[in-house]
Amino acid sequence: MSTLLDARGIFKDYGRIKVLKNVDLDLGEGERHVVIGPNGAGKTTLFKVLSGETRPSAGTISLNGRDVTHEAGFMRTRSGVGRSFQVARVFLEMTALDNIIVAVEAREATRRPWAGLLRLSAARTVADEAESLLAALGLAAARETPAETLSHGDRKRLELAMNLALRPKLLMLDEPTAGMSPTDRQAAVNLIDKVVRENGLSLLLTEHDMGVVFQLGTRISVLHYGEVVVSGLPAEVRANPLVREIYLGRNAGHA
Amino acid sequence: MTIARVRPAIFFSLLALLVAGALIVPHVANRGVVFLSGVVAINVVFGIAFNLAFAKAGILSFGNAMFFAVGAYCAGYLITQQNHLPFVVILLAAAGCGGLLALVTGLLALRRASGVYFAVITLAVGALVHVLIMKLNFLGRNDGLVGVNRPIIDLGLVELDLARGDAYYYFIIASCALLVTLMWVLWSNRFGRSLQGVKSDPMRASFLGIDIDRKRLIALVLSGSITALAGAIYAPWAQIVTPELAHWSFSTMPLLFTLLGGSAFFLGPAVGAILFGLLDYATRSLIGISDLLVGGLLLAVVLSVPGGVLGLLGSLLARVRAPSSPRREGRA
């Protein structure tokens, strides 16, 4: 199994606040690596650093063996990384279908920047692809609905559809089930499991719901005050006394 | 409303209507009105070029006066000093100068500052260009350039003498229609949709693999070079080019057209420019209070209809339609 993403010695400070402290994290092809940790542990910050939204204060990040530490986020996206945000980001004034069409067109424009600029409407193939993604994620009924009137959960699914439209190798999801009811959460987990399987993706996920973590993860790292305290197989992590003390113990009632 | 399915029939019918209206003017009105009508056509391009960057890419620029002036001065200088150059070359040179100025401004400021900060920087660069124009001898300093004649276009077999009769007026209408069509393509196609994404949520656009800095820069350069073209077309129409064109206050004109007509609509600035022209004409005899009246009316419209005239029409139309055709039940 070759390594897709490899982050070594990552530090991130915001002024005098040290958020990430010497984080090592790697992800093999086909792996599903879940980063857990309580609120404020630095999960979102780690996502920002890995995806290129911000630069680390120190450390290196490589993607497919290539050093991307100083590469902008859009370049990492172009080399096959799709990411979601803790609060879904979609184009609010556009319909659900248009959101996906813009994503498909962005992928096409990366591959062939000058092709099809004289075409006005989206190409038939692009529209068809967007329609099938819409259907696959159960958003067919929201086709003509502006994203701003979609529910929180529907926006998350739409954002996932936009990421799939990029045909990524690696999908990074920041708390994909945050703020969902238990039923919605289970549906979301099943959906993520399905799309990851069907598209042969690697997954990097942050989460603080333990149910989700153990259903989706093949490897788990625990982030605590900006440090990775444990990393390993789900069973190992579950059995780790330190993890029980700092995390599972306190959250047992929630899961 | 989807942005992925574009209906050219609607756009081209509206454009045909506008062009037809413009072509009638010389047959029914006096020279003063024909002149004003030509200015309105140029203002339509001026306004839409601004709105392409403003509404689609979210770039608020007060540099449009300098782009317009650079185009006008470029054409004015070349026509008066380098008369042997074909007019098409002169126009291309003007567009190039405007695009270059936009490129420099954008590289300087677009990445570092956004929104109002960028607007202020364009204001500063505009002031610099204004001062420069007034200091340069070969641009006529305070007096500007006079005797900017209307050119003859050599098409090989035939020569079009644009100085004869209303020929230059027809040239303005044709070239403006062409530029409006070009901008409509840029507004409606994949490029326009990705610009809209950049404006709507830059972070999301970035993580779709879109280079948002580059997209914004391209939008500004397109806006700047098309605005410069409008200026270059204007120069032989007025036959004089003066430094007032570069004054920052002139940059408020396209913004005014846009807000008046409705920034959300491609033809919003066109409607705004036409209404402004009518208003200007209707109050022409009220010397002194004319500016005040026009200003007051515009303020009233902009404040009372935030979506512009087209926005107002749209919501009225929706209200009329609503009872007769019940909308499909959407998802909650």
Ligand SMILES: Nc1ncnc2c1ncn2[C@@H]1O[C@H](COP(=O)(O)OP(=O)(O)O)[C@@H](O)[C@H]1O
């Ligand atoms: N832009 C920022 N400036 C200053 N502090 C920040 C910034 N972003 C995050 N932090 C701090 O970093 C810590 C980790 O935040 P975050 O990465 O959002 O945690 P998590 O996603 O695990 O809940 C928090 O204490 C937060 O206050």
Ligand SMILES: [Mg+2]
């Ligand atoms: Mg977070």
